[in-house]
Amino acid sequence: MLVIENCRLTWPDFAADYSMTVQKGALCAIVGPSGGGKTTLLHMIAGFETPESGKLAFDGVDLVPLEPAKRPVAIVFQDHNLFPHLTAGQNVALGIRPSLRISEGERRRIDEMLEAVGLMGFGTRNPGEMSGGQRQRVALARALVSGRPMILLDEPFSSLDPGLRRDMVRLVGELRRQRPVTILMTIHTPEDVADLADQMVFVADGKVLASDTPSAILGGSLAPRIAAATSNT
Numbered sequence: 553m554l555v556i557e558n559c560r561l562t563w564p565d566f567a568a569d570y571s572m573t574v575q576k577g578a579l580c581a582i583v584g585p586s587g588g589g590k591t592t593l594l595h596m597i598a599g600f601e602t603p604e605s606g607k608l609a610f611d612g613v614d615l616v617p618l619e620p621a622k623r624p625v626a627i628v629f630q631d632h633n634l635f636p637h638l639t640a641g642q643n644v645a646l647g648i649r650p651s652l653r654i655s656e657g658e659r660r661r662i663d664e665m666l667e668a669v670g671l672m673g674f675g676t677r678n679p680g681e682m683s684g685g686q687r688q689r690v691a692l693a694r695a696l697v698s699g700r701p702m703i704l705l706d707e708p709f710s711s712l713d714p715g716l717r718r719d720m721v722r723l724v725g726e727l728r729r730q731r732p733v734t735i736l737m738t739i740h741t742p743e744d745v746a747d748l749a750d751q752m753v754f755v756a757d758g759k760v761l762a763s764d765t766p767s768a769i770l771g772g773s774l775a776p777r778i779a780a781a782t783s784n785t
C-alpha cells in the first residue's frame with residue numbers, strides 16, 4: 553500500500569499538505585483544477601520534491617530517504633519522455649539498463665513489452681519517425697519493463713486526440729490487469745477512466761480533498777468542481 557500522511561511542501565506561492573492511501577495493485581486517477589498540485593504530488597512520490605514533514609511509504613518502506621533512482625517507481629511524463637537519438641527499443645531498454653548493455657533474455661523482454669503496447673516491429677524506429685501516441689506507448693513500455701511496482705503517469709495522453717487518448721487509457725487498464733503494478737495517473741478527462749480506475753482522488757489547493765470510487769467522486773458533491781476543472785483545460 554502507498555501511504556501518504558501529512559506530507560508538506562512549501563514555496564512562497566504554494567503550499568501542499570497531502571494525505572492519502574492507495575491499495576497495492578490499484579489504478580488511482582488523480583483529478584482536479586490546474587495548479588491544484590497533482591503533478592507536485594507525483595513528483596514528491598517519485599523523489600523530485602522532498603516533503604518537509606510527514607510520512608511517505610510504499611509497501612512498508614519509507615521512501616523519503618531514497619533518491620529517485622532507488623525508489624520503486626517509474627514515471628511517464630506528458631512529453632519529452634524519449635531520447636530522440638535512440639531507437640524505440642533502446643528507449644525501452646533504458647528501463648532495464650541505463651548502459652543499454654542488455655542480455656538476450658532482456659532483449660526478449662523488451663520485444664515482448666513493445667508487443668504488449670501494440671508496437672511489435674517498431675523496435676528499430678527512431679522517435680522522430682513515430683506518432684505522438686506511439687511515442688507514449690514506448691514510454692509506457694519503458695516504465696513497465698523496468699519491473700518497478702509503482703508507475704506514475706502525469707497527464708501522459710493529454711496531447712493526443714480524444715479517440716486515441718481513450719484507447720491509451722484502455723491500454724493502461726489492460727496492461728495492469730496482466731501484472732501486479734500500482735498505477736497513479738493524473739488526468740484532465742476523468743470520464744475516460746471512470747470505469748477503469750479503482751480509486752479517484754480530487755486534488756485542489758495542495759490537498760487531497762476527496763478519495764473514493766470514481767462513481768462516488770464523479771457523482772458526488774465535487775462533481776461541479778470537477779466539471780469546471782475539466783472545462784478549463
Ligand SMILES: Nc1ncnc2c1ncn2[C@@H]1O[C@H](COP(=O)(O)OP(=O)(O)OP(=O)(O)O)[C@@H](O)[C@H]1O
Nearest residue numbers: 563564565566584585586587588589590591592593
Ligand atoms: N519547485 C517548485 N517551486 C515553486 N513552486 C512550485 C514548484 N513545484 C510546484 N510548484 C507550484 O505548485 C503549484 C501546483 O502545481 P502542479 O503542477 O502540481 O499543479 P497541477 O495540479 O499538476 O496543475 P496542471 O493540471 O495544470 O498540470 C503551482 O502553483 C506551482 O507553481
